[in-house]
Amino acid sequence: MLFRRRTPPSRTEKLRVAVWPRQSWKRSLKYFGKRVLRLSASPHAIAAGFACGVLVSWTPLFGFHFLMAMAVAMIVGGNVLAALFGTVVGNPLTFPLMWWASYSVGHWILGHGGRPPPPLHAxxxxxxxxxxxxxxxxxxxxxxxxxxxxxxxxxxxxxAAVRAYQAARRERLAARHRPEAGHAPSEVPGE
Structure with missing residues (x-):
């Protein structure tokens, strides 16, 4: 393979990289953002798909987030790949806070009011x-x-981000194909 490492990483190294990226979280989030912006679909479809992934990430049904995000994205007409990217909002760093918040809000909605939630089984x-x-x-x-x-x-x-990115990209492509000022368009040989 062209980009394969000479010495494969150990399991410990793979786990460390999964928890803490080699370069930084900032760089990883930038890369992730670029991947979402570069999807080829309408801004509505990409945003709707991403929103479906975010919505599903709040559920405690941990092993089913991808399947649920794809299903909800198909129902609302969102981009399925963007929905999968949206599920990344729920990750090992955010799950404890998300689950605590959803448990607390659900406990309040179900009418338990100001009473504290009962202790959980160990x-x-x-x-x-x-x-x-x-x-x-x-x-x-x-x-x-x-x-x-x-x-x-x-x-x-x-x-909003996808609209801005796609508009800037269209402008860059249009600027590439515009003939420069002062130059005659090149003639096609044989005509």
Missing amino acids: DLFHAPWAEIMRVLRPMLVGALPLGVVSGAIAYFIVR
Whole structure:
């Protein structure tokens, strides 16, 4: 392969890079942003797809985010690839805050008011189904309004960014194809 490393990275190195990028988070986020802006679709489709990914990221159904984002994007006419990019909003750094917020909001919406949430079972992986649903129900209920609000915010930000990027790109391409001032257009040989 052309760009393969001579010595493959160890599992520890792969894990470290997954948690903390080699260059920096700023550079990784810039690259990610460029990937979204360069998608070839309408600004609405890209923004709608990205918003679907953001919305789905709030749910506690961790293993199904990609599938759910693709399904919701297809339903609303959003770009599926942008929806997959949108799910990156939910990541190991943001999940604890997102899940706490969705649990708290859901707990409040379900009418538990000012009462603090009941203590959780120490080991949810081996807890009875009723205990798991006592946690999942408020999280799912709270994820909906938080996901809709953050998805709407993401939609308007991404749509504006994609419109600006695509307009600038069209202008650059048009400037390349314009004949320079003062020069006659080149003649095509054989005519």
